[in-house]
Amino acid sequence: MNYTQTLDYMFNALPMFQRIGSAAFKKDLGNTISLCRHLGNPERQFKSIHVAGTNGKGSTSHALCSVLMEAGYKVGLYTSPHLKSFTERIKINGQDISAAAVVDFVGTHKAYIDELKPSFFEMTVGMAFWYFAKEEVDIAVVEVGMGGRFDSTNVLIPEVSVITNIGFDHMQFLGNTLPEIAGEKAGIIKEKIPVVISQRQEETSAVFENIANSKNSPLYFAEDFFEIHKKTNSPLGVFEVKTASKQFRIALDLKGNYQRKNLAGILQTITVLQNLGYQITQSHIEYGLGQVTNNTGLKGRWQQIGAEPTVICDTGHNEDGVKYIIDQISQYAYNQLYIVVGMVNDKDVSKVLSLLPEDAYFFFVQANIPRAMRAADLSIKANDLGLKGEIIEDVNMAIAAAKKKAGKDDLIFVGGSTFVVAEINGL
Numbered sequence: 001m002n003y004t005q006t007l008d009y010m011f012n013a014l015p016m017f018q019r020i021g022s023a024a025f026k027k028d029l030g031n032t033i034s035l036c037r038h039l040g041n042p043e044r045q046f047k048s049i050h051v052a053g054t055n056g057k058g059s060t061s062h063a064l065c066s067v068l069m070e071a072g073y074k075v076g077l078y079t080s081p082h083l084k085s086f087t088e089r090i091k092i093n094g095q096d097i098s099a100a101a102v103v104d105f106v107g108t109h110k111a112y113i114d115e116l117k118p119s120f121f122e123m124t125v126g127m128a129f130w131y132f133a134k135e136e137v138d139i140a141v142v143e144v145g146m147g148g149r150f151d152s153t154n155v156l157i158p159e160v161s162v163i164t165n166i167g168f169d170h171m172q173f174l175g176n177t178l179p180e181i182a183g184e185k186a187g188i189i190k191e192k193i194p195v196v197i198s199q200r201q202e203e204t205s206a207v208f209e210n211i212a213n214s215k216n217s218p219l220y221f222a223e224d225f226f227e228i229h230k231k232t233n234s235p236l237g238v239f240e241v242k243t244a245s246k247q248f249r250i251a252l253d254l255k256g257n258y259q260r261k262n263l264a265g266i267l268q269t270i271t272v273l274q275n276l277g278y279q280i281t282q283s284h285i286e287y288g289l290g291q292v293t294n295n296t297g298l299k300g301r302w303q304q305i306g307a308e309p310t311v312i313c314d315t316g317h318n319e320d321g322v323k324y325i326i327d328q329i330s331q332y333a334y335n336q337l338y339i340v341v342g343m344v345n346d347k348d349v350s351k352v353l354s355l356l357p358e359d360a361y362f363f364f365v366q367a368n369i370p371r372a373m374r375a376a377d378l379s380i381k382a383n384d385l386g387l388k389g390e391i392i393e394d395v396n397m398a399i400a401a402a403k404k405k406a407g408k409d410d411l412i413f414v415g416g417s418t419f420v421v422a423e424i425n426g427l
Contacts, residue, residue: 149187198265
């Protein structure tokens, strides 16, 4: 098979959660364990950092990767979903896995994959671990796909586990309360392995404390060690950082205000790595955090993609994520706000829609995946909440229409779903 045929095989022969939803989700690590055994247990052949959480795990993973790269390490990075190309999921020092390596992996192991019938995600985890082991990375930063306890990545024994925050998302799989969801995320805590919690939350702290105690795992609530303040209300990502012994400034090139919640966890995780013997200096930290997008290729996190009118996109898609987006939009000066929005059909979207400003003009869109909510249905739900606009199913046609309607001092926001952002031309 060539690369195109290989992708067709992976996307169509293996159930993919991002496309079809719950039919691809399994509460069982059996397939991943079997696949890793078949591959010679590559997950045991490299060191790792394991990152879970409702929001911020992608940004945190890329930021940690960038800092470790600046410190001179050969760093693997596994994240999901991809925005433009499958190869974005698996990187070493910011470079995507090659098409040839993808073809090699699938071609070599296709007979076993056909027999095992793993999900798309289980297969990609196996591919990532195989690639990191083959290329002999010094360390890999591995982002959980969903949850933690039953996530395919949870066969790792990492140097440190990181849980960014807990919010309401994927409740049909993870639970209906924050403590229940935290319990699933806390499934990545391993015996005697340190764990960093980026945010101390009243409803979930005891869950982490109890599980960490039961595993004899050192537990660090990052906000107890790092006090983070955004320098100004400007859109720039400049943060003042204060610890018990020093104070410094971080110019994070990820611009979202919500990065303040991630930064303490990133810095505490680096402190844990330093205590484990990793040679990471303050200059590595500052330069690495200032070059996250350049070093790793991260896209879609409060990313400006146009000017006059200003056009911003962000992949935030659940209640907590959208709250931060709306807060940041409020800090911009504009005459009129236009929102290009699409969502998926297997979530209760009413809470997210209720957060959106009624004085914005909306373009309701539909990403080109089976899970996408019909733009017409989204429009009806939005209209019921007082949100007005028009239906233009195609994301890029909607952006073009918004630009045509907007003046140069207006603001256009594009989001609601990772898959909406993924379809933006030129991103």
